[in-house]
Amino acid sequence: MCSIIGYLGANQAAPILVRGLKRMEYRGYDSVGVATFSENQISVRKGVGKVAEVNSAAQLDALSGTVGIGHTRWATHGVVTESNAHPHPSSSGELAIVHNGIIDNYADLKKDLQQKGYVFKSETDSEAIANLLQYNFDQTKEIKKSMVSTVDQLKGNYAFVAVFEDGTLAAARLHEPLIIGVGKGGYFISSDVLGFIEHTDEVIYQDNREFVIINSTGIQIFDFEGNPVQHQITKVSKELADAYKGDYAHFTLKEISEQPITILKAGDNTKLELDLITEFVKHAKNLYITGSGTSYNAALVAKHLFSKYAKIKIEPLISSEVQYSPNYFDHQSILIAVSQSGESADVLEAVDIAKKDGAKIVSIVNIMTSSLVQRSSISVGLNCGPEIGVAATKSFTSQLAILYKIADKLCGGCMGLDFNKVSESIYKILSDHSKIQSIAKKLKDISDIYVLGRGIHFPVALEASLKLKEITYIHAEGLPGGELKHGPLALMDSNVYVIIINPNDSTYTDTLASAHEIKARGAKILGISDRPNEVYDYWIEIPTISEALFPLIEIIPIQLLAYYSAIEKDTDPDYPRNLAKSVTVK
Numbered sequence: 001m002c003s004i005i006g007y008l009g010a011n012q013a014a015p016i017l018v019r020g021l022k023r024m025e026y027r028g029y030d031s032v033g034v035a036t037f038s039e040n041q042i043s044v045r046k047g048v049g050k051v052a053e054v055n056s057a058a059q060l061d062a063l064s065g066t067v068g069i070g071h072t073r074w075a076t077h078g079v080v081t082e083s084n085a086h087p088h089p090s091s092s093g094e095l096a097i098v099h100n101g102i103i104d105n106y107a108d109l110k111k112d113l114q115q116k117g118y119v120f121k122s123e124t125d126s127e128a129i130a131n132l133l134q135y136n137f138d139q140t141k142e143i144k145k146s147m148v149s150t151v152d153q154l155k156g157n158y159a160f161v162a163v164f165e166d167g168t169l170a171a172a173r174l175h176e177p178l179i180i181g182v183g184k185g186g187y188f189i190s191s192d193v194l195g196f197i198e199h200t201d202e203v204i205y206q207d208n209r210e211f212v213i214i215n216s217t218g219i220q221i222f223d224f225e226g227n228p229v230q231h232q233i234t235k236v237s238k239e240l241a242d243a244y245k246g247d248y249a250h251f252t253l254k255e256i257s258e259q260p261i262t263i264l265k266a267g268d269n270t271k272l273e274l275d276l277i278t279e280f281v282k283h284a285k286n287l288y289i290t291g292s293g294t295s296y297n298a299a300l301v302a303k304h305l306f307s308k309y310a311k312i313k314i315e316p317l318i319s320s321e322v323q324y325s326p327n328y329f330d331h332q333s334i335l336i337a338v339s340q341s342g343e344s345a346d347v348l349e350a351v352d353i354a355k356k357d358g359a360k361i362v363s364i365v366n367i368m369t370s371s372l373v374q375r376s377s378i379s380v381g382l383n384c385g386p387e388i389g390v391a392a393t394k395s396f397t398s399q400l401a402i403l404y405k406i407a408d409k410l411c412g413g414c415m416g417l418d419f420n421k422v423s424e425s426i427y428k429i430l431s432d433h434s435k436i437q438s439i440a441k442k443l444k445d446i447s448d449i450y451v452l453g454r455g456i457h458f459p460v461a462l463e464a465s466l467k468l469k470e471i472t473y474i475h476a477e478g479l480p481g482g483e484l485k486h487g488p489l490a491l492m493d494s495n496v497y498v499i500i501i502n503p504n505d506s507t508y509t510d511t512l513a514s515a516h517e518i519k520a521r522g523a524k525i526l527g528i529s530d531r532p533n534e535v536y537d538y539w540i541e542i543p544t545i546s547e548a549l550f551p552l553i554e555i556i557p558i559q560l561l562a563y564y565s566a567i568e569k570d571t572d573p574d575y576p577r578n579l580a581k582s583v584t585v586k
């Protein structure tokens with residue numbers, strides 16, 4: 001997703017902006033650019049590709065000036081080209097902007113501004129902000145007034161930062177993140193704390209419908225009507241600064257490897273919150289759980305846990321679908337929202353619909369400063385540290401761990417949770433990658449993988465197939481074992497690989513029968529199990545653990561398999577094509 005950074009201070013801006021953009025690379029992007037103000041003019045350099053590539057081709061960090069803005073773009077309006085990359089100067093070049101989000105009324109604004117003589121050079125919606133702000137500045141000759149008029153006329157979701165020709169920065173936010181960093185050497189403004197954490201851990205969380213003006217005399221924050229607002233400076237966790245790969249080849253591998261620890265940290269020090277959530281859930285008339293992608297798969301696991309162990313019915317909702325099925329929620333409803341980032345637009349929208357209808361929101365989230373936390377009555381933190389790899393790995397098992405804790409509280413401790421045992425089991429799986437690496441070589445040239453599981457293992461099969469398709473680009477599909485004969489069996493032949501999630505539990509015999517049916521059609525079988533069987537062409541052993549806990553460990557070898565298959569295919573597991581870490585647009 002687009003990332004924004006701005007800087008005004010005592011140091012050269014461009015190197016700070018480029019480093020900040022590099023630290024936010026994990027959010028996903030296709031092009032990059034920087035603009036600085038120096039000697040009464042604004043200079044822009046930009047290009048298509050990774051920050052390092054564009055920087056070495058266009059010398060972004062050589063721009064001079066102590067004020068500037070930077071951006072990585074994830075295309076929404078307009079193809080991936082240099083002219084569509086940000087920053088976008090206004091037609092006179094007296095200001096330039098960077099933008100994250102979508103301007104719904106850009107076509108009308110563009111037409112109107114073109115009629116007034118403002119020239120557009122890109123296909124983006126964002127350029128409408130630059131020319132609208134310029135138009136309002138031309139009318140008022142005042143930055144504050146021009147910001148008030150501009151935010152009044154823009155429709156959509158946005159965070160934008162503008163640099164003006166007098167060296168002032170101005171930035172506004174509406175439903176997109178924007179955080180101000182207050183450092184000794186200057187001010188920062190960014191979509192993500194990671195953009196400036198190496199310079200300062202003192203931040204101001206700008207609220208929705210607010211804009212900020214930063215110049216050499218200081219910083220002023222206003223609401224969209226232009227009334228001054230005050231904010232406290234707060235400190236963020238220095239742990240965020242930890243977002244380096246260390247000795248690992250990729251963030252994805254580092255994050256997979258952290259799971260024996262992160263599983264133990266999930267929901268740390270949240271006994272009070274977990275007790276409260278348990279009470280809420282017990283008394284809810286209607287109980288829902290929502291998320292997108294991996295977080296939704298965690299929600300599907302929760303459905304099994306709650307019904308099997310706590311005898312409570314919880315309905316999982318795909319966040320992006322909630323808007324099409326209104327009337328789910330009322331004052332007696334609880335919605336549990338699961339999200340790593342806490343910024344997924346689809347999740348926030350589902351939450352807003354539920355809140356409007358009176359539901360109480362409980363969230364399970366990694367980024368405790370996120371928009372989701374602000375919208376929730378109670379939040380429990382995953383505590384797994386920054387997850388940089390675009391594909392969710394450690395956040396999935398941490399989400400599960402918290403959902404397990406809630407289910408266990410609901411049934412009065414009936415699940416006998418032993419997270420130390422889970423942690424040891426994950427260590428064991430991670431202690432030898434060689435077998436998985438050699439299987440990954442076989443997957444290199446295949447075009448279809450199916451992942452099969454029954455009962456609680458079916459959502460894990462869905463999550464496994466999501467990992468495989470995201471980072472290997474191999475078509476992968478999760479299937480409930482029993483559905484095979486209702487259609488998918490037609491696809492089984494010798495070109496197909498099927499991963500069977502088959503721990504030795506109550507689903508074992510039925511799943512084994514499915515494996516035989518597949519084998520009879522010539523497909524290759526890869527069994528993930530604590531019990532060997534001759535039907536498996538390849539067997540990846542997982543430790544035996546109590547039945548409830550298998551989902552927490554059986555996903556690990558498949559995460560590794562997806563990672564090593566990506567390496568075999570020479571794709572970048574950390575930054576899969578077309579995907580973004582934090583999907584802040586609908």
Ligand code: F6R
Pocket residue numbers: 291292293294295296338339340341342343344347390391392393466467470581582583
């Ligand atoms: C999958 C993945 C995505 C996210 C989804 C929701 O590996 O990373 O499917 O799970 O975009 O993101 P969050 O959890 O941040 O709301």
